[in-house]
Amino acid sequence: MRKSLLSLVLAMVAGSGWLAPPAADAAQPLHPRAVCGTPAHGSAACHAKVMVDASGAVPASTTPAASALSPAQLQDAYKLTGLASGGKTVAIVDAYGYPGLESDLATYRSYWGLPACTSASGCLKVIDQNGGTSYPRMDVGWAGEQALDVDAVSAICPDCKIVVVQAKTASFANLGAAVNTAAKIPGVVAISNSYGSNGDASDATYGSSYNHPGIAITASTGDNGYQGGSYPASSTYTTAVGGTSLDKDSSARGWREAAWSGAGSGCSTYNAQPAFQSTTVTGCAKRAMADVSAAADPGHGGMAVYYPTSRSTSTWAQVGGTSESSPIIASVYALGSNSLAGYPNAVPYAHTASLFDVTSGSNGTCPTTQWCNARTGWDGPTGLGTPNGAGAF
Secondary structure, three states, X not given: OHHHHHXXXXXXXXXXXXXXXXXXXXXXXXXXXXXXXXXXOXXXXXXXXXXXXXXXXXXXXXOOOOOOEOHHHHHHHOOOOOOOOOOOEEEEEEEOEOOOHHHHHHHHHHHOOOOOOOOOOOOEEEEEOOOOOOXXXXXXXXXXXXXXXXXXXXXXXXXXXXXXXXXXXXXXXXXXXXXXXXXXXOOEEEEEEOEEXXXXXXXXXXXXXXXXXXXXXXXXXXXOOEOOOOOOOOOOOOEEEEEEEEEEOOOOOOEEEEEOOOOOEEEOOOOOOOOOOOHHHHOOOOOEEOOEEEEOOOOOOOEEEEEEOOOOOEEEEEEEOHHHHHHHHHHHHHHOOOXXXXXXXHHHHHOHHHEEOXXXXXXXXXXXXXXXXXXXXXXXXXXXXXXOOOOOO
């Protein structure tokens, strides 16, 4: 009798809608997942994060998510609309192969109305670490990294030529060989490296690969918050690129920006302090990172990417990480008109008026406040700030 009465009451309550369960097809919130795993000693991991569902999968979609940033939005946020490079070349260095790169890039550029960039036209070039076409085996994670990189260059600098150099593996020996190959290609003004070591490393060991005066070598600072140095962002020779959260708002700029909690920062324990930095400002006795920054928070600033989920399948995804900010900054160097003679990582320090100073947000707890907290002027997570046009590059 009690059971029958209870069943009747529950039925009446459910009928009233008080206990109505959520719809079975209600959209589940997405969350970021690292694209690459933890690197082995002597190797690097890519610094991309893709938005995935509760099962850890990238949801299949024929159109970009409304929350994912378009090329027009990124250009507007950084006041780059209408700028052109005059056909300069940005190189991307990554590990492993990506057979669908050219076709996926074509889908991305066509969807957003960007000019085609193909190998046949000479706009796109994909080579192995030795400059040939013995492409390495595919790794889905690193292929997703490459998709983010070439789409980011396309978004920021639609008239740039793109060279992708695929290292055989993610070892620093092979990635370094790929950087050296990229630096030898005529017309290359910037080389983006969206990867890093698990901890600091020394220029004495790896620096020869990143020591290319006259070419802007950008490197991601990492996606795990304040951790100390990460190589090659901690190299004296590179532009260390941190990350921000970027959202549309009603301000005069039209966007609000804060330090992303995942952006890497810290002091190198090995590499010398460059002439453009000072311990008084950075608090570091040696090289401090970051120098500058750009959108990286995958949930608040992640960009729409046509993203490979297998050797033969791709979909639209929302992707971020400091793997997004590094190719953005490399592309802004291509749009800039400053001389890149010497080491281009010094150039933004002489043109801070052409940067948006990011003054809020944090990426962790640290012994010296500016290492992990955004503030007026230089700070670890965002460096000097983000592009306000291309005048600082």
